[in-house]
Amino acid sequence: xxxxxxxxxxxxxxxxxxxxxxxxxxxxxxxxxxxxxxxxxxxxxxxxxxxxxxxxxxxxxxxxxxxxxxxxxxxxxxxxxxxxxxxxxxxxxxxxxxxxxxxxxxxxxxxxxxxxxxxxxxxxxxxxxxxxxxxxxxxxxxxxxxxxxxxxxxxxxxxxxxxxxxxxxxxxxxxxxxxxxxxxxxxxxxxxxxxxxxxxxxxxxxxxxxxxxxxxxxxxxxxxxxxxxxxxxxxxxxxxxxxxxxxxxxxxxxxxxxxxxxxxxxxxxxxxxxxxxxxxxxxxxxxxxxxxxxxxxxxxxxxxxxxxxxxxxxxxxxxxxxxxxxxxxxxxxxxxxxxxxxxxxxxxxxxxx
Amino acid sequence: xxxxxxxxxxxxxxxxxxxxxxxxxxxxxxxxxxxxxxxxxxxxxxxxxxxxxxxxxxxxxxxxxxxxxxxxxxxxxxxxxxxxxxxxxxxxxxxxxxxxxxxxxxxxxxxxxxxxxxxxxxxxxxxxxxxxxxxxxxxxxxxxxxxxxxxxxxxxxxxxxxxxxxxxxxxxxxxxxxxxxxxxxxxxxxxxxxxxxxxxxxxxxxxxxxxxxxxxxxxxxxxxxxxxxxxxxxxxxxxxxxxxxxxxxxxxxxxxxx
Numbered sequence: 001x002x003x004x005x006x007x008x009x010x011x012x013x014x015x016x017x018x019x020x021x022x023x024x025x026x027x028x029x030x031x032x033x034x035x036x037x038x039x040x041x042x043x044x045x046x047x048x049x050x051x052x053x054x055x056x057x058x059x060x061x062x063x064x065x066x067x068x069x070x071x072x073x074x075x076x077x078x079x080x081x082x083x084x085x086x087x088x089x090x091x092x093x094x095x096x097x098x099x100x101x102x103x104x105x106x107x108x109x110x111x112x113x114x115x116x117x118x119x120x121x122x123x124x125x126x127x128x129x130x131x132x133x134x135x136x137x138x139x140x141x142x143x144x145x146x147x148x149x150x151x152x153x154x155x156x157x158x159x160x161x162x163x164x165x166x167x168x169x170x171x172x173x174x175x176x177x178x179x180x181x182x183x184x185x186x187x188x189x190x191x192x193x194x195x196x197x198x199x200x201x202x203x204x205x206x207x208x209x210x211x212x213x214x215x216x217x218x219x220x221x222x223x224x225x226x227x228x229x230x231x232x233x234x235x236x237x238x239x240x241x242x243x244x245x246x247x248x249x250x251x252x253x254x255x256x257x258x259x260x261x262x263x264x265x266x267x268x269x270x271x272x273x274x275x276x277x278x279x280x281x282x283x284x285x286x287x288x289x290x291x292x293x294x295x296x297x298x299x300x301x302x303x304x305x306x307x308x309x310x311x312x313x314x315x316x317x318x319x320x321x322x323x324x325x326x327x328x329x330x331x332x333x334x335x336x337x338x339x340x341x342x343x344x345x346x347x348x349x350x351x352x353x
Numbered sequence: 354x355x356x357x358x359x360x361x362x363x364x365x366x367x368x369x370x371x372x373x374x375x376x377x378x379x380x381x382x383x384x385x386x387x388x389x390x391x392x393x394x395x396x397x398x399x400x401x402x403x404x405x406x407x408x409x410x411x412x413x414x415x416x417x418x419x420x421x422x423x424x425x426x427x428x429x430x431x432x433x434x435x436x437x438x439x440x441x442x443x444x445x446x447x448x449x450x451x452x453x454x455x456x457x458x459x460x461x462x463x464x465x466x467x468x469x470x471x472x473x474x475x476x477x478x479x480x481x482x483x484x485x486x487x488x489x490x491x492x493x494x495x496x497x498x499x500x501x502x503x504x505x506x507x508x509x510x511x512x513x514x515x516x517x518x519x520x521x522x523x524x525x526x527x528x529x530x531x532x533x534x535x536x537x538x539x540x541x542x543x544x545x546x547x548x549x550x551x552x553x554x555x556x557x558x559x560x561x562x563x564x565x566x567x568x569x570x571x572x573x574x575x576x577x578x579x580x581x582x583x584x585x586x587x588x589x590x591x592x593x594x595x596x597x598x599x600x601x602x603x604x605x606x607x608x609x610x611x
Contacts, residue, residue, distance in 0.1 A: 165411060231448070233444060233446060233448035234448055234450060234451075235409075236406060236409065236442075236444065236448075237444065237448045237450070237511070237514075238450075238461070238465065239406065239409055239437060240404065240406055240437055240441060240442035240444075240515070241437065241438075241441070241461065241462035241465065241466070241514065241515070241518055242434055242435065242436075242437040242438030242439075242441075242462065242466060242518060243434070243461075243462070243465040243466060244434050247465050248465075251461075251464075251465050252450055252452075252461075252465075255452040256450070256451060256452055347452075
């Protein structure tokens with residue numbers, strides 16, 4: 001007992017004063033309140049300014065309080081953590097507000113009627129009408145673009161990772177990099193020039209071709225990274241069993257990485273689903289339902305949104321329709337992402353006993 | 354069904370770098386031959402030339418002859434894929450296919466090669482797992498993923514996978530270096546049983562292991578860093594460890610080097 005009492009009296013080098021766990025929340029709440037107070041007193045009207053003042057107060061306050069109670073090293077650690085939190089909040093606020101505004105304004109006209117009717121006999125300035133024709137157009141164009149772009153992209157990536165050596169592979173990699181940077185309008189113009197050579201009228205498949213061009217480099221890049229993650233030991237194990245290389249790739253390498261590849265393709269699909277420029281040039285837009293992507297102008301969701309905003313002379317009904325179409329487009333992309341995650345989880349290499 | 358290996362004047366390169374030079378030896382069927390030597394002396398490279406896995410590495414190429422029962426593995430028109438069906442391999446780190454169950458892992462070689470009868474598959478898998486002394490541990494969970502097994506079990510799973518395709522020769526590249534002593538013992542016992550059916554070549558850094566499991570031992574060394582590795586001598590294991598004919602071998606085995 002006596003020895004324990006003695007050791008307790010000695011100053012410990014391991015134990016030190018520390019702030020309670022709720023401190024960051026308290027500092028955050030305090031700095032927000034102070035930020036609002038200062039802004040109101042100074043007569044600042046912008047809420048962004050309020051937020052910035054609160055963020056600066058939060059970081060400085062964390063440092064000041066932690067330095068006083070815990071010491072300088074812990075204070076630096078807490079400041080780094082608070083920077084991460086501030087950055088996170090700054091990144092999330094626009095996202096949440098975007099989704100919030102889209103939902104709030106989009107649900108006004110979004111109903112079954114809206115999803116199942118076209119704009120056929122409705123003028124852009126009048127209420128009524130729907131986006132069925134645009135959904136059909138988007139699904140067909142994006143579907144065809146994926147059917148072209150995804151296999152070519154995946155096969156290119158397989159070539160680059162499994163077979164590519166020397167100059168040809170370097171050239172392919174270089175051009176894929178260049179293609180990643182192609183503005184969507186340029187891809188549209190490229191297909192448009194072909195259409196003009198052959199004197200064709202706008203049709204859905206032309207848009208798909210441009211979208212496929214935009215999609216391919218994204219698929220190549222992501223698939224390449226996924227294939228590189230497959231350990232070489234697995235390839236060697238399969239080859240050492242006397243399995244030919246193409247079968248090794250098909251049955252061992254691809255199944256191991258299929259989750260990541262699917263995610264990459266879905267992200268590429270999400271990217272092209274929102275493209276407006278090539279669709280505007282090549283598919284032209286059409287208020288009527290056109291189920292045939294190979295003949296005649298079609299609509300598409302992003303194009304529909306643009307046209308409702310641009311061609312309706314400020315009509316509230318058109319704005320409502322544009323918001324509802326935006327909400328539909330976001331929901332479409334989100335569902336695709338959820339499906340991709342589901343596939344990735346379902347196909348992921350299994351662990352556990 | 355085990356086959357003899359005859360190597361003569363074998364030199365292997367990685368690009369312009371010569372990894373091993375002028376190696377000649379004979380590996381008897383139904384025996385265990387161990388390769389020992391310091392790191393980087395080309396044991397693994399030489400092992401990989403025996404089933405043409407060496408050329409999987411970019412820039413890997415080989416000069417010389419490897420005869421498998423009088424047939425040159427590097428002869429004109431020889432398909433490396435068929436070579437690897439005859440000469441199987443077990444790697445240093447256990448590498449079961451992560452997407453496949455235990456059953457599928459063992460069946461992988463047959464399934465991926467496509468030459469099997471469905472009715473036989475169950476029997477072959479059971480026989481191979483029994484052959485690898487793993488059957489009793491996994492028979493109730495054949496459909497579970499192979500990556501859920503312990504390291505030693507995974508390595509025996511890899512051995513079962515390798516012997517399921519009925520190779521003539523089994524190459525093992527430090528099969529126990531990632532395993533604990535008990536799993537190592539299990540693998541060594543297994544090697545003793547497998548040599549009744551296969552020609553076995555094993556690379557090891559563990560000299561006691563070489564002394565325990567092998568009938569013949571080959572000692573590799575390199576003259577200096579950057580020089581190609583060479584075969585110093587190959588002899589009966591007993592002789593190598595008691596009375597080697599080359600001084601360098603005795604120095605290495607008794608720990609007098611550097």
